[in-house]
Every structure is written in structure tokens, then in C-alpha cells.
Amino acid sequence: MTDRQHLLVHGATFAAVGDGGDISGVRGSGPPDGLFVRDARHLSRWQLTVDGAVPQTLTPVADGDTTRCVLVPRGGRQEPPAYTVFREQALGDGAFVESLRVTSNRPVPTTVCLAVTADADFTDQFELRSDYRTYAKTGAVRSRRILGDGVEFGYRRGEWRSSTTVTAEPAPDGVEETGTGARRLVWTLELRPHGTTELLLRVAARPHGAAGEPSVPASPSAANERLLALEGEFVEGVAFPTGWPELAAACARGLADLASLQVTAAGPDGEELRVPAAGAPWFLTLLGRDALLTSLFALPYRPQLAAATLPALAAAQATETGADAVAQPGKIVHEVRHGELAHFGQVPYGRYYGSVDATPLFLVLLGAYVEQTGDTALARRLESHARAAVGWMLDHGGLTSRGYLVYRADQGGLANQNWKDSPGAICSADGTRASGAVTAAAAQGYAYDALRRTAGLARTAWADETYAALLEQAAGDLRDRFQRDFWMPERSFFALALDGDGRQVDALASDAGHLLWSGLLDKEYGEAVGRRLLEPDFFSGWGVRTLAAGQAAYHPLSYHRGSVWPHDNALITLGLARYGLHDEARAVAHALVDAATAAGHRLPEVLAGYGRDTHTEPVPYPHACVRESRSAAAPLALLTAVGGA
Numbered sequence: 001m002t003d004r005q006h007l008l009v010h011g012a013t014f015a016a017v018g019d020g021g022d023i024s025g026v027r028g029s030g031p032p033d034g035l036f037v038r039d040a041r042h043l044s045r046w047q048l049t050v051d052g053a054v055p056q057t058l059t060p061v062a063d064g065d066t067t068r069c070v071l072v073p074r075g076g077r078q079e080p081p082a083y084t085v086f087r088e089q090a091l092g093d094g095a096f097v098e099s100l101r102v103t104s105n106r107p108v109p110t111t112v113c114l115a116v117t118a119d120a121d122f123t124d125q126f127e128l129r130s131d132y133r134t135y136a137k138t139g140a141v142r143s144r145r146i147l148g149d150g151v152e153f154g155y156r157r158g159e160w161r162s163s164t165t166v167t168a169e170p171a172p173d174g175v176e177e178t179g180t181g182a183r184r185l186v187w188t189l190e191l192r193p194h195g196t197t198e199l200l201l202r203v204a205a206r207p208h209g210a211a212g213e214p215s216v217p218a219s220p221s222a223a224n225e226r227l228l229a230l231e232g233e234f235v236e237g238v239a240f241p242t243g244w245p246e247l248a249a250a251c252a253r254g255l256a257d258l259a260s261l262q263v264t265a266a267g268p269d270g271e272e273l274r275v276p277a278a279g280a281p282w283f284l285t286l287l288g289r290d291a292l293l294t295s296l297f298a299l300p301y302r303p304q305l306a307a308a309t310l311p312a313l314a315a316a317q318a319t320e321t322g323a324d325a326v327a328q329p330g331k332i333v334h335e336v337r338h339g340e341l342a343h344f345g346q347v348p349y350g351r352y353y354g355s356v357d358a359t360p361l362f363l364v365l366l367g368a369y370v371e372q373t374g375d376t377a378l379a380r381r382l383e384s385h386a387r388a389a390v391g392w393m394l395d396h397g398g399l400t401s402r403g404y405l406v407y408r409a410d411q412g413g414l415a416n417q418n419w420k421d422s423p424g425a426i427c428s429a430d431g432t433r434a435s436g437a438v439t440a441a442a443a444q445g446y447a448y449d450a451l452r453r454t455a456g457l458a459r460t461a462w463a464d465e466t467y468a469a470l471l472e473q474a475a476g477d478l479r480d481r482f483q484r485d486f487w488m489p490e491r492s493f494f495a496l497a498l499d500g501d502g503r504q505v506d507a508l509a510s511d512a513g514h515l516l517w518s519g520l521l522d523k524e525y526g527e528a529v530g531r532r533l534l535e536p537d538f539f540s541g542w543g544v545r546t547l548a549a550g551q552a553a554y555h556p557l558s559y560h561r562g563s564v565w566p567h568d569n570a571l572i573t574l575g576l577a578r579y580g581l582h583d584e585a586r587a588v589a590h591a592l593v594d595a596a597t598a599a600g601h602r603l604p605e606v607l608a609g610y611g612r613d614t615h616t617e618p619v620p621y622p623h624a625c626v627r628e629s630r631s632a633a634a635p636l637a638l639l640t641a642v643g644g645a
Helices: 220-235 245-260 289-297 304-315 359-373 376-381 383-394 441-460 464-486 513-520 521-532 564-578 583-595 628-644
Strands: 006-010 013-017 034-037 040-043 045-050 057-061 067-074 083-092 096-103 111-119 139-148 150-157 160-169 174-177 181-191 197-205 261-266 272-274
Touching: 006 083, 006 261, 006 289, 013 096, 034 139, 034 197, 040 160, 045 083, 083 220, 096 111, 096 181, 096 220, 111 150, 139 376, 150 174, 150 181, 160 289, 197 304, 220 245, 245 289, 245 583, 261 304, 272 304, 289 304, 289 564, 289 628, 304 359, 304 376, 359 376, 359 383, 359 441, 376 383, 376 441, 383 513, 383 521, 383 564, 441 513, 513 521, 513 564, 564 583, 564 628, 583 628
Parallel strands: none
Antiparallel strands: 006 013, 013 034, 034 040, 045 111, 057 067, 067 083, 083 096, 096 197, 111 181, 139 150, 150 160, 160 197, 174 181, 261 272
């Protein structure tokens, strides 16, 4: 695409369109355009022509929950446009709806030939990533069937079945072949002098395995009303700070985004649950770590997110060892995918367990949920799952044998299995990557907090004092061991990780702030770390960098080696407040809120690490998720940490 891309999101459905509302299907350097449902592209082409030509965009699509644009025929100053097209698009769950209002600008009757060229290639999202891998799809067959009011596109491969139906009101005058597999719906419109006519197009996606028929909205305005009602319900009742309107606006925007980022998942008894998806466009699915942190940030304000996330992850908890998916008994799932490639085992992410930290974070959220709500019933229901998660940490995770949670690179999946999961993220100050079994610092903090909180559950919900005492002893031992092995006295900071030989991976990284959030550090260490994170090499003015500037490994436009992540900074802010560093917590909170304010009160997944002293506006990271649940919930964490200060 040559123009900007605009994203619509509704549950497990998202659409990416250009400035004029078109979908080209052309591969570019950025994310692909199209209509996507459950990891597959259900519209790969959606292009409007009028009188055989692509109209000019007079008013481009603006960012929002509904896209609206204004189009006119191309021409010069001497010949005013003969017509104007007002185009509006919106989403439902598994559905896309568009209205085209064509208005004549002439005082005489006018004939306009309008066409929409549509196609559905059903490409899996993993095929559209920038790594350009190819996947064999033996026996795959695509079909097209003309309907009385549109066209149906179909796809099958073995037992896999998907379809996309395009219908229109009024029905098209004809459906034409194009020679490319796409079909062109055509209308001949007779417009009265200065008259207007309207077309309504509806797209229903039926991905493999989806239950029931999609509910296609009656119109874009009806879809928008439905989404606004959902967002309003999510925002209602939250007490926003009156003395800090920018934070209040960021919280409201974040809650509205969380409302649209809900996807369905099954609980332990097969019940349907609504849980936070990680983010659009690439991760509109359940990711364990992301859903857990999102639910933790939102817990004081929207505890129902935790109440759904916990049983959904319990239902997907591993019960046996599976090498391809890095599964081990008791381990909490990292990623759940519903696409064709996952179904046929061509990517390992159908249920993928390559995360060292989702399991302790599951226990942290369960303990925090009971503390926040007093609802011990959920803790009792999930007792076996929680004990299995502790068992994984002690046994397969490495706490007993190695003293820490460890992971090894997964050749078919993720090289790093902590929150900084890009290949070069866990590195020394000179950029050398850690090798062997990696012991990531932040995960040890989560493990410590998980042991302590589960000990509390053992006492309050399970009446098991012996188990509680064992967990508390394990937590205390981990704390002592960590502060001995990870502290770098020559740098007055904690190492990012230990490598397979137990050597310190000495990059100065933001992960140390997670140790404050977890309470792993003694007061003296915690205060030293907290103040260090606010020094200029770490603190960009828009937040704390993932890696301090000045190190050879630092790059402001890397994913994890110098960028600024809102959710990372939210954890740091909560940690600073926990250790009584309230001025520092307010500094980070104000920086993030200012970044949100500069972007319409919405925080992206990640920002570039350029400093505010030289860049008066936050610089976007080029491949960030536009809507991301952890970032959407981050303002709520700031509100918890600093109030309305």
C-alpha cells in the first residue's frame, strides 16, 4: 500500500484499509491490509471504482472505530466533480459492513457506473509476516459461487473449510470475472439532478471452527452504536482523576480499547469467556503473559477481566510434555492460534508454551484477584491448576534443580521466552547474546511474588499451612540467592540475566524495574535501582528505555534494546511507588501520559527510544501494534500507582 493504513478492531476481527477505504492485497513493507478473522484473511481485495476509474480521496479515512471518507472523480479545476461518494465502513464479530452514498453534483440526470472488486485469499497471518517464509498447502482449493445478491468465496484443504460471503442491497446488476480470481460487483446508477442513492454491502466471514453464523450489522451506524454501547459499559463507573484530565482521558481511551480487544476462550468446563487479546494487527488472540498483565493492571477497576482470564488459561494449562510446543505439565500457555497453519502443525502456535513467565504471572494474578475481591471461590475452583503451576516452577521450570526459572531457545519457536522475546533482546552491554539455559531477571521477580501470593492462598482458601510455609521458605531463599548472584557491584545495578554458565549478562536494562514491582529486592537495593532508572541514559522523557543509552547494544529503534514500552513503564511505576519513590513514579507517569496525549490519548505497544530533549514529540516505533491490551491498561496502572498526582 502506498497510503496510510487504518485499523478497525472488533473482538477477533480486524480490518486494515487505506485512506480511501480500499484493500489492495499487495504485499508491502508494513502490515498487510485486508479483513482478518481468527488468523486468516477473509478479504484480500476490496476496491471501489466509479466509471471505470479509482476515485480521488477528498477526505481520507480518520482513525476511529468506524472509517469514513469522501471520494470524487479525478479531474481539474476547470471541471468540478460530477459526483461525490461518501464511504463508511465498520465491523461486527466476523463481519464487515459498508455503505456507499453517491450524490450527483449536476443539475441534470446522471448515470454512474459503480463497481466493487472483491476477493478472499484465506491466507494465514503467518504467511504474511515479513520473514517471507513459504508453507506447502497440498490439496488446497479455492472456489467462487455467484449468488443472487453477491458472491461467495470458499476455501478447503482436507478437513479445513472457510468461506466469505459478500452480499449487497440493492443486488448488483451483475457479477463479473476479472481474470485474477477476484469478482467484480457492478451497478448502473441513475441519479436525479442533485440526487443521491445508497448501496449497502455486507461481508460475512465463516472461519474454520467458528461456532454459528456471524451477526452482520445492519449498517455501519448500527455497528458503531453497538460498539459505543460496549465501550460505554466498560468505562462506566470508573472514578477518573479530576485533577489530571490527561490521565483521565488516557484511562477512558484505554478502557474503550479493551472493550473492543476481547476475544472468546473456553473455561475448564467449556464455558465461553471473554478475555483480552494481546493486540492488533499481529496478535489478536489469547497470549498468556499479555492477558495476565492486562488483567493485573485493570484489576482494581475491571476485575471481570481477571475472572475470565484465569479460568481460560487454566483450561489451556499443559498436562503433559510436548517438545514441539515446549509444553510441560503445569505450564501456562503462551499463545493460542486458530489459523490453518497452526491446525496442520506447520507452525507450533496452536497451543504454544514458550514462556518462562506466564506460569508465575498466573499465580500472581490469582493471588492478587483474591486479595482485591475477596472471592476465594475462584481460588478453590482453580486450586489444582495453581498447585500444578507451582509444581512446574519447582520441577520443569528449574527452581529446585538450578535455583531459578530458566529457559532454552526453542529452535522452532521463540529464542527468548521472557517478555523481551526478540532474538537479540537478552544480551550483554556489548550486544553479545546470552547462550545456553538463560535465567532472565524479571522472571525471578515474578516467581518470588508467585510463591508468596500462593502461600497466602494456601492459608486463606485451601487451609494448608504446611504448603504455605514451604512456599514462603522457597520465596525467601530465592530472594537471597538472586541478590547475591545478579548484583553487579561495579555497576551498582542488577544484571539482565545469567547465561548457561552462570555468568552475568551485564546490559543495563529496564527489567530491573520489574523487580521493584515484584518486591524481590531489599529496600536499599530497590531504592538504588529505582533512582538509577530515572537517570538520563535510561529515562527518555517519554518513559524508561528498555536498554540504557550509551551501551553498544543500544538502538532507539530496536524492539527491545532501547525502545520505550508503556506496559514495561507501568510495571516500573508500580514498583517505584511500592518502594516509596513517589517523585520518580510521578515522573514516569507524567512522561507516559504526555506520550498518550500526543497520540489522541492512546498508548501504542512501543515507542522509539529518542529523547524528549531533542524530539519534542514521541517518535513511533515503525512496527508497533496500534491497539495493544497491555498498553491500553497501562494508564490504569499509573492511576493505581500515583493517583491523580
